[in-house]
Amino acid sequence: MKQVFSITRKELDSYFGSPMALIFLGAFLAVTLFTFYWVDPFFARGLADVRPLFNWMPLLLIFLVAALTMRQWSEEQRSGTLEMLMTLPVKPWQLVLGKFLATMTLVALALVLTLPLAITVALLGPLDWGPVIGGYLAALLLAAAYAAIGLFVSSRTDNQIVALISTGLLGGLFYLVGTAGVTGFLGNPWTTILRALGTGSRFESIQRGVIDLRDLAYYLSIATFFLALNTLSVESKRWSHGAGTRTIRFNAQLGASLLGINLLLLNVWLYPLQGLRLDLTQQREYTLSNTTKDLLANLQEPLLIRGYISEKSHPLLNPLRPRIEDMLHEYAVAGRGRVTADVVDPTSDPELEAEANQNYNIQPVPFQVADRYQNAIVNSYFDVLVRYGDQNVVLSFRDLIEVEPLRDGTIDVRLRNLEYDLTSAIKKVVYGFQSVESVLAAIDEPVEFTLFVTPDLLPAELAEAPQTIEKVGQELAEKSNGKFTFNVVNPDDPNSGVTRQQLLEEYGLQPFFVSLFSNDTYYLHMLLKNGESAQVIYPSTDLGEGAMRTAIENGLKRSSSGFLKTVGLWTPPATPTQDMFGQMQQPISSWTSIEEHLRQEYNVRPVDLSTGQPPLDIDTLFLVMPQNLTDKERFAVDQFLMRGGSVIVAAGNYALDLDPFTQGLTTRPVENGLREMLLHYGVDVQQSMVMDEQNQPFPVPRVRDVGGFQVQEIEAINFPFFVDVRPDGMTRGEAIVAGLPAATLSFVSPVVLDPAKNEGRETAVLMTSSPNSWLRTTADIQPNFELYPERGYPVEGEMKSYSLAVVVQGSFESYFKDKPSPFVVEPDASDPEASPTPTGPQADVTALTTSPTSARLVVIGSGEFLDDLVLRLSSQIVQDRVLNNLQLAQNAVDWSVEDTDLLEIRARGTYTRLLDPLTQEQQTTWEMGNYIVALVALLLVGGLWWLFRRNEQPMKLDPPSSNLVDAPATGD
Numbered sequence: 001m002k003q004v005f006s007i008t009r010k011e012l013d014s015y016f017g018s019p020m021a022l023i024f025l026g027a028f029l030a031v032t033l034f035t036f037y038w039v040d041p042f043f044a045r046g047l048a049d050v051r052p053l054f055n056w057m058p059l060l061l062i063f064l065v066a067a068l069t070m071r072q073w074s075e076e077q078r079s080g081t082l083e084m085l086m087t088l089p090v091k092p093w094q095l096v097l098g099k100f101l102a103t104m105t106l107v108a109l110a111l112v113l114t115l116p117l118a119i120t121v122a123l124l125g126p127l128d129w130g131p132v133i134g135g136y137l138a139a140l141l142l143a144a145a146y147a148a149i150g151l152f153v154s155s156r157t158d159n160q161i162v163a164l165i166s167t168g169l170l171g172g173l174f175y176l177v178g179t180a181g182v183t184g185f186l187g188n189p190w191t192t193i194l195r196a197l198g199t200g201s202r203f204e205s206i207q208r209g210v211i212d213l214r215d216l217a218y219y220l221s222i223a224t225f226f227l228a229l230n231t232l233s234v235e236s237k238r239w240s241h242g243a244g245t246r247t248i249r250f251n252a253q254l255g256a257s258l259l260g261i262n263l264l265l266l267n268v269w270l271y272p273l274q275g276l277r278l279d280l281t282q283q284r285e286y287t288l289s290n291t292t293k294d295l296l297a298n299l300q301e302p303l304l305i306r307g308y309i310s311e312k313s314h315p316l317l318n319p320l321r322p323r324i325e326d327m328l329h330e331y332a333v334a335g336r337g338r339v340t341a342d343v344v345d346p347t348s349d350p351e352l353e354a355e356a357n358q359n360y361n362i363q364p365v366p367f368q369v370a371d372r373y374q375n376a377i378v379n380s381y382f383d384v385l386v387r388y389g390d391q392n393v394v395l396s397f398r399d400l401i402e403v404e405p406l407r408d409g410t411i412d413v414r415l416r417n418l419e420y421d422l423t424s425a426i427k428k429v430v431y432g433f434q435s436v437e438s439v440l441a442a443i444d445e446p447v448e449f450t451l452f453v454t455p456d457l458l459p460a461e462l463a464e465a466p467q468t469i470e471k472v473g474q475e476l477a478e479k480s481n482g483k484f485t486f487n488v489v490n491p492d493d494p495n496s497g498v499t500r501q502q503l504l505e506e507y508g509l510q511p512f513f514v515s516l517f518s519n520d521t522y523y524l525h526m527l528l529k530n531g532e533s534a535q536v537i538y539p540s541t542d543l544g545e546g547a548m549r550t551a552i553e554n555g556l557k558r559s560s561s562g563f564l565k566t567v568g569l570w571t572p573p574a575t576p577t578q579d580m581f582g583q584m585q586q587p588i589s590s591w592t593s594i595e596e597h598l599r600q601e602y603n604v605r606p607v608d609l610s611t612g613q614p615p616l617d618i619d620t621l622f623l624v625m626p627q628n629l630t631d632k633e634r635f636a637v638d639q640f641l642m643r644g645g646s647v648i649v650a651a652g653n654y655a656l657d658l659d660p661f662t663q664g665l666t667t668r669p670v671e672n673g674l675r676e677m678l679l680h681y682g683v684d685v686q687q688s689m690v691m692d693e694q695n696q697p698f699p700v701p702r703v704r705d706v707g708g709f710q711v712q713e714i715e716a717i718n719f720p721f722f723v724d725v726r727p728d729g730m731t732r733g734e735a736i737v738a739g740l741p742a743a744t745l746s747f748v749s750p751v752v753l754d755p756a757k758n759e760g761r762e763t764a765v766l767m768t769s770s771p772n773s774w775l776r777t778t779a780d781i782q783p784n785f786e787l788y789p790e791r792g793y794p795v796e797g798e799m800k801s802y803s804l805a806v807v808v809q810g811s812f813e814s815y816f817k818d819k820p821s822p823f824v825v826e827p828d829a830s831d832p833e834a835s836p837t838p839t840g841p842q843a844d845v846t847a848l849t850t851s852p853t854s855a856r857l858v859v860i861g862s863g864e865f866l867d868d869l870v871l872r873l874s875s876q877i878v879q880d881r882v883l884n885n886l887q888l889a890q891n892a893v894d895w896s897v898e899d900t901d902l903l904e905i906r907a908r909g910t911y912t913r914l915l916d917p918l919t920q921e922q923q924t925t926w927e928m929g930n931y932i933v934a935l936v937a938l939l940l941v942g943g944l945w946w947l948f949r950r951n952e953q954p955m956k957l958d959p960p961s962s963n964l965v966d967a968p969a970t971g972d
Helices: 002-016 020-039 057-069 074-079 081-087 092-112 115-124 129-155 160-176 190-197 199-207 213-238 243-270 290-297 320-335 350-360 418-433 436-442 465-479 500-507 545-558 592-599 631-642 675-680 868-875 879-896 903-907 920-950
Strands: 210-212 277-279 303-309 339-344 365-370 375-380 382-388 391-395 401-405 411-415 447-453 484-489 524-530 533-537 566-570 603-606 620-624 646-650 654-658 665-669 683-685 689-692 698-706 709-717 722-725 743-746 751-753 762-768 773-776 803-809 856-860
Touching: 002 020, 002 092, 002 920, 020 057, 020 092, 020 115, 020 920, 057 092, 057 129, 057 160, 057 199, 074 081, 074 160, 081 213, 092 129, 092 213, 115 129, 115 920, 129 160, 129 199, 129 210, 129 213, 160 199, 190 199, 190 320, 199 210, 199 213, 210 213, 213 243, 290 320, 290 418, 303 320, 303 418, 320 339, 320 411, 320 418, 350 382, 382 418, 391 418, 418 903, 447 465, 465 484, 465 524, 465 545, 524 545, 533 545, 566 592, 592 603, 592 868, 592 879, 620 631, 620 879, 631 646, 631 675, 646 879, 675 683, 683 856, 689 722, 743 879, 751 803, 762 856, 856 879, 868 879, 879 903
Parallel strands: 303 339, 447 484, 566 603, 566 620, 620 646, 646 856
Antiparallel strands: 210 277, 303 382, 365 375, 382 391, 401 411, 447 524, 524 533, 654 665, 683 751, 689 773, 698 709, 722 743, 762 803, 803 856
16 A cells, blocks of 8 residues: 555645645635535524535535546646556556545545534534534545546546536536436436435435445445546556457456446345444434334234325425335334335325325325426325324324425425324324223233222212212223222221221322311222322212213223323413404414424313313313413312322413504413412412523514615514523423423513422422523513613613422312312302302312322413414524424423323434524624634645645665766767
8 A cells, every 4th residue: 555655645745736735625615614604504593503514515525526636637648647657666546546545635634624613513502413423424425426536537538627527517417316306307216216326315314414334335336436447547548459458458348347237236235224324313313212112012903104105296395205214114123013114105006095085084285396397286195194903193294394494585394303203193093092901901910999988978969979980890890800900998997997097198088078068078089009009080070870980991091101191271262352443353372383282192182171170081281371260260270280180380470462552562461360379389470571681582574675675574683581491591300301402481480489388399490591681570572772772671680590490299288278169159248147159069079178299280480482473483583492392391291191201202303402592793703713713724734734845855866886887988
């Protein structure tokens, strides 16, 4: 290899001996910085990744590598030095490899000079270095392929301009064949073949942080083949064209052809091997999680995952098909024969299309596409079906993709979180298919169901309830094959072995009062013990056999991990209001996004609390912006918590509203909410709003005059009411905020825990604002930059960090203890003989005053952070803010129902890493700093090479030999 390195050194001396190397490096850095900060504006995107650095790399390297290689052989041929090289004791392949290494050294140096950009991103946000390493590796491999092509082209001509143009055209051809603009004209399998041949499409795969053996083999195959052709081209310079060298020429050409065929066959052979890859991402985003593998390993029935994707679809959707196919293949492999996964085109098979339309209501979606000749409408499929037993879930393209508008007016379409979408759908169908009998059959230890009842003390209306419960319990026990045991225990019986005190201490069971005006108490409690867990089942107002069976089965399902949980969701009713002109108008706030998001993983049931009855058929109660509640509704919430339930309250004290005069946005105080009840529980949602210098900007439309034309733009202004909470404001170790990169809490109130009231409970502060926060007690949210040019708002009081969300678990005391029952109508004061009148049949006699220790309470000081209007406004700045807020809500539900399996998958995502908040001055400082660092690095490279050349010692020649004599002169 000594000869190879000598050739490499010679070529590098040639590069740096002229301004060419510095011009190349300078041009590369200038174009890279321009695309990073101006074409794909880094700070405007707000994401901590280096996508702008590598987005244009496949095209950029074509021209830069072509400029480097154009003179390698063309200059040798033009100047006549090629013949001298051929006379040296160096083989042609060594010449070729030496020039190739010189080119790659210069490209690698250029890429090293861009590292300050990646370091800058890492300093400004939580950068994932996996895609960075993948991007640089992909750039080197791509440059190697282009360099081999350029060297071969340069060896075929003595004109540098011809070599430059030819290399650019050939490299551009390899890039274009895999782009959406070309593959959009064709359907499968041509689309798949062309994407496999495209250098750009292969680059995207490695750039995202996945090192696939197939991609490595592809780039190395191109480089090897063209380097072989280059060697053959150089070797042919020494051949004559006569018959004497015909055999040599034929064997060399045959060898090159066989090499090309073998490399092609190698790539064909490797193509189906999808598991030979390395996931470099920090959270292993492209590798199936253990949660998914465990779910697939426990399947009892065959699972079908089928993608209905048309070959002819929208050009932006076509590149996503290979990703879906690869992911479905991984599910099939992990399923070990229990999972059937495939991707089909319904338009090519009438039976499949009829099945999709009739059985699963999968319909084609019309997409508008445009090509060189016309605009057209294409009806295509882009859906994924997940079927297990008699349960199925269909994921449409809206469920699978994210769309991000770009500054140039185009859009970026990408898969949202494919594994999470598929695994949550699988979990939904699997848990929905399970029956009580199948769960009982799967458990190892019998489930103990015990009815604690005091029959002598039961009210008359409950006299027959024990017989009904006993009948249902005995029927379940008979069908369970010994997996379900039923017992009846009277705690007042001395021979029962159980006392009332033991029930209170071990399970938190408190007796019910016989009536409002009696001190006698009774027991009618059902306890379900599944292993080490114990769950109390309380009777509802319906004491029929069917209701009892449903209550027991629901309790059994809740105690098992094999059933889909049910979330009871309460949102403010959409009641029209009357404006100042007497016109009815709909409220500006709505809450459909959170409901749709929760439905992806849970059964979501809107709850009606107006009857005062706690909903007993749900696993957790989620209240969003509670307001205008009656005492009966508060009683229902209180009693749900007293029964050991989990309650999540997005309890903001200020709600969005329209100003009646300006029709601009304002806020109004929330009335008749849960503030007093939460304060009784030890959680104070204070009557103020947190304002934070660390905030998400607010999009404001602005009209600008451009040459007489009115152009409407969106301008982002500082808006301290949108508090931006980053990981440093989240409590580590808490599952609700685990893996959450950020969240924006809008119009949030401080949430303070009362240490005295929460003594003996487990408490935690989930989120806090930044130290540069203050409080505002007025509802006006309009900025005034004339009076307050720096922030737009006055700083009222002390600037410090405020807690914004808390979690409490333990035993709570009922808010209605020692208070009048909401079901009792107070007597008329004018009638001295009148007495309180109960208005509820049995709600009053089943009221609990203390909850078991399993009760959970999550309080977030904002309800507007889930408002559809606020989410739409946030999405105009950064789309991922919307997903983060919804993810926070879903994490809270997961924790409340103790179902955190999907938290790991949901937290994984490439596009959710946000930059730290920066002012415009700070952004300019970082940008100018990178320009200066690039210039200094360029000058440093040139200076170091100059010093190296200056200190290089000249080669010492051997002196003439002493035995040499002058030739004798010749005379006439």
